[in-house]
Amino acid sequence: MTVLIPQSLHDALAAATANPDAQIIQGGTDLMVEVNFNHRKPTDVIALRRVDEIRNYVVTADKKNVVIGSGLPYREMEHGELAQLLPALAQAARTVGSPQIRAAGSIGGNLGTCSPAGDALPVLSALDAVINLQTATTSREISVHDFMVGVKRNARQPGELIVSATLPIINGWQGYAKVGVRNAMVISIASCCLVIDREKGSIGVALGSVGPTIIRCRETEQWLAMQIDLKNISIVAPNLLKEFGDRVAKESKPIDDHRSTAAYRRHAVATLSRRLLTRANTQ
Ligand SMILES: Cc1cc2nc3c(=O)[nH]c(=O)nc-3n(C[C@H](O)[C@H](O)[C@H](O)COP(=O)(O)OP(=O)(O)OC[C@H]3O[C@@H](n4cnc5c(N)ncnc54)[C@H](O)[C@@H]3O)c2cc1C
Known part of the structure; x- marks a missing residue:
């Protein structure tokens, strides 16, 4: 096995382009x-840990976007400026x-x-993130919705x-x-990210662990936008809140597996989405 440890993004891109496999x-x-379970037996490895350019984030000059390096560890997202800019992340x-x-x-x-x-994926989805992919000679941007193509498959x-x-x-x-x-060290049984853009008057609801990939609840989003003024959101009436959760659950596509049942997952996303919408009104 060969292990390459590039020290810069330039070298990492060159290495990946020279050895695409x-x-x-x-x-x-x-x-x-x-690797430990013998599910993968790599022969050539490119380790990105020392590529500092992707272990950082920048706020764009117009202050409209944050560009997060692919290697930035979660620890750096939990607190500080990044947490203030992207609380859901x-x-x-x-x-x-x-x-x-x-x-x-x-x-x-x-x-x-x-x-x-x-x-991280429901957050990227609810915020309509764009993924930046590069080789030594090419660069492209792809919507996160097009990047995630199936169970453990991407573009x-x-x-x-x-x-x-x-x-x-x-x-x-x-x-x-x-x-x-449990509350820590746990892979989700169901997850939900909710984003309300008060300037645009729009909502994004994305679900994890209830389908082959992350699910955006587009129909529920459109329905809610017709029911309430998302630019001046106030307390959502209990009947609307109930219907909101029910609609979210309907858009999920869960299965029974070793972690949970489809029925519980449907119930969980309804509850999580109602809780988040309630928090959005009170915070
Ligand atoms: C004990 C334990 C608990 C965990 N708990 C959670 C949890 O609660 N929630 C959760 O979401 N995940 C969890 N995970 C999974 C894992 O920590 C996350 O998915 C994490 O984001 C993986 O990041 P990594 O940098 O370690 O990826 P790696 O293991 O280094 O890579 C993962 C895959 O991504 C590819 N890849 C990585 N970087 C790039 C790049 N720049 N370009 C192209 N391909 C790339 C690799 O080739 C590989 O196929 C857990 C894992 C463990 C072992």
Whole structure:
């Protein structure tokens, strides 16, 4: 096995382009589990841990977006400026694994694995994030909705690196909530991210662990926008709140598996989405 440890993004892109079949590793918190179980036996590995350019974030000059490097560990999203700009991402980051996992695990890895249970992914979806992919000679941007194509499948091409994700800074409210079998070190049974953009008067609702990939509840979003003024949202009437959760559950596509049942997952996303909408009105 050869392990390349590039020291710059330029070298990492060159290495990935020269060897498109090489296994990329960032924090290793997903990949090493696969290797330990013999599910993957990489021959060539490109380790990105020393590529500082992707372990950072920048706020764009117009202050409209945050560009998060694919290698930025969750630990850096939990507090400080980034948490103020993207509170839902901070809430999601705080639920990931343990402090050790959050010190190594990254958005790039969450996107690379593309599990429907990935905690960063509903946040990226509800905020309509754009994923930035590069090779040594090409660069493209793809909507996160087109990037996530199925259970642990994404639109990355061989030789491409996930370099960053661009997320909008919204004037409004955003939150993330998840249900698992305990409160820490747990993969979600169901999760929900809700974003209200008060300037645009729009809402984004995205669900995790209740379908082959992250689900955006577009019909429920449109329905709610017809029922209430999202620019001046106040207390949502109990009957509307109930219908909102019921509609969210209807848009989910859960299955029974070793973690939970489809019926419980439907119930969970209805409850989580109602809770988040209630919080949006009171905070
Ligand atoms: C004990 C434990 C608990 C966990 N708990 C959670 C949890 O609560 N929530 C959650 O969402 N996840 C959890 N995970 C899974 C994991 O921590 C996350 O998915 C994390 O985001 C993976 O990031 P990483 O940098 O470690 O990825 P890696 O393991 O390094 O990579 C994962 C995949 O992404 C690819 N990849 C990584 N970076 C790039 C890149 N820049 N370009 C192209 N491909 C890339 C790799 O090739 C690989 O296929 C847990 C894992 C463990 C071991």
